[in-house]
Amino acid sequence: MNVRRLGTIDYQAALDLQKQLVEERKQGLISDQLLLLEHPHVITLGARNHNASSNVLETPEALARRGVAVFETGRGGDVTYHGPGQLVGYPIIELPKERRDVHRYVRDLEEVLIQAVSDFGITAARSPGLTGIWCGDEKLAAIGVRISRWVTSHGFALNVSTDLSHFGLIVPCGITDKGVTSMERLLGRPIPMDEVAAAVARRFAGVFQAAPTTSK
Secondary structure: EEEEEEEOOOOOHHHHHHHHHHHHHHHHOOEEEEEEEOOOOOOEEEEOOOOOOHHHHHHHHHHHHHOEEEEEOOOOOOOEEOOOOEEEEEEEEEEOOOHOOOHHHHHHHHHHHHHHHHHOOOOOEEEOOOOOOEOOOOEEEEEEEEEEOOOOEEEEEEEEEHHHHHHHOOOOOHHHHHHHHHHOHOOOOOOHHHHHHHHHHHHHHHHHHOOOEOOO
């Protein structure tokens, strides 16, 4: 598995890169990939979810004034926010036959994130009937995936030092009675993004039984 640290990358550029890598993975031209990156401010809407746009609370004009882009995506799920201080992970992996179950894949991603934040002393858990990882009634990481011919794309977003006020622009994931949090808020201190990315890569390799290499 090739772990690629891409820094900050525009959302459209990330979509284009994922599309290219998915096709290359289907053709057997590349090995499994894990892209780790940050996005500029952007709101993303899940595919085929007619309620997603109604969960954006500001007008397009108001969002544009704040420098927040809006994209419809090819992933599952509702509406979410990405921005600086949030570690986004896009696994482009071919699921082996014994793991070809969408629900298991999502649970495995949750396990990766639960283990990764535990390395920093944070106890997170699943919430029955919901995706992502949670600390009480506050979501720490969101998950939305796409699988085509058992090759995955899109993935997860872990709030490390995210400015949580931006979640006030949306109803996160369409859930009205729960909040959001970040690792920095939970621990009360700055968390180096490089350390979190390293922990996520290590835990991903463990859960998915992969041998990681690193490149840009």
